[in-house]
Amino acid sequence: LEMARGTAVAERDLRTRFMNQVSHELRTPINTIVNFAHILAQGEMGNVNPKQTDYLGRIEKSGWHSMSVLNDLLDLAQIEAGEFRLKRQIVDLETVCEDAMSSVRSLLRNPEIALVRDYPDKWPRILVDSKRFRQALLNLLGNAAKYTDGGQIILRVRTYEHTATFAVEDSGIGIPAEHHETIFQEFRQLNEAMARQRVGTGLGLPISRHLIEQHGGTLTLNSTVGQGSTFTITLPLAPSPASIESDAESDAANGRTTAKHATPQPVAPKRPI
Ligand SMILES: Nc1ncnc2c1ncn2[C@@H]1O[C@H](COP(=O)(O)OP(=O)(O)OP(=O)(O)O)[C@@H](O)[C@H]1O
Ligand SMILES: [Mg+2]
Structure with a gap:
């Protein structure tokens, strides 16, 4: 069982490394395409005629589109691998x-x-x-x-x-x-x-x-x-600050040291609601 678990972890690490590598390999050239098309379209390297402006605009737009598809595919891969983490x-x-x-x-x-x-x-x-x-x-x-x-x-x-x-x-x-x-x-x-x-x-x-x-x-x-x-x-809705406080108080009164909420919840800013 231990060996199987070890293999599964190794496979997951390999997949994560592969995804990171692929993402880097694709993002870098897409960024280059988008940025240079933008610079050229701005006329910073010399005048561009309307047709050239049109073509450069299309290159830039397609570049941004490829980037957003790449991001979606990476999100999907993470979701499927059960590796999606939220910062709430x-x-x-x-x-x-x-x-x-x-x-x-x-x-x-x-x-x-x-x-x-x-x-x-x-x-x-x-x-x-x-x-x-x-x-x-x-x-x-x-x-x-x-x-x-x-x-x-x-x-x-x-x-x-x-x-x-x-x-x-x-x-x-x-x-x-x-x-x-x-x-x-x-x-x-x-x-x-x-x-x-x-x-x-x-x-x-x-x-x-x-x-x-x-x-x-x-x-x-x-x-x-x-x-x-x-x-x-x-x-x-998030638990109201009042209910978090009263939970904490009752926990303290009961002499409990563990948090009542299973997952650690960020402390809400204390402001009147
Ligand atoms: N507000 C809407 N009105 C009509 N059809 C919709 C609407 N939202 C989604 N759809 C239909 O649902 C499909 C799936 O939507 P989804 O957002 O998943 O994909 P997409 O917009 O085609 O592509 P992506 O979001 O990946 O750029 C769309 O292609 C469209 O046919
Ligand atoms: Mg859509």
Whole structure:
């Protein structure tokens, strides 16, 4: 048994080293391509005519796209290997949401689409890995931008009892009911001809669902063809600072030294809620 365990660990280390190597080997040239195309397009090395500017722009865009596919594949490999780790803490959700909303503006198919914020007066407190939460939110907003030709995209944040919800609602093409589960599988894109027009790999939703489930939450879909889609992230609220303190007090009163929560929770900033 010990030997088998040793072999499994060696295999995992080898796979991790291989993935790191491949990622380095691909990232370095992609960075070179993107950066030099950018420098040339800026005219820093001499004048460029409109056609050259167009070509350089395409090189840069394709480079960024390759980088994002590479990142998705690496995320997927990590998820499959069960090696995905989150760094959870209380984050400023308004900043994260605003950040995602401003990034999505450049992805809109039509600049007249309204980006609507439906935010609460009091933001929920949740423990998230801010980079990963932002990644999931951006995937949903990016999809909404890709599959909406007019109307609006709404980001609606709410608190219901012990959960916070983040709904991305669009007035786009919608998704037929029979595909509501399949689109969460890897490499699934609905309409191949359309998918070819709209850049993508079909990894965004499976990765996003995994990221949210790792946080103890869910990612669900409601959609009607021709009317639009709503993807909703639901996450548990963080225990309130008061309840953490009273847990600690009762533990101390009981003479217990072990923490009540199985996983170590970052200490929430003490501010009135
Ligand atoms: N808001 C939406 N409206 C309509 N269809 C959608 C929407 N979001 C996702 N889909 C459908 O689900 C498929 C899978 O989405 P997913 O985000 O996983 O992949 P992608 O956007 O095609 O590529 P990637 O996210 O890897 O760049 C899409 O190709 C599209 O057919
Ligand atoms: Mg996507």
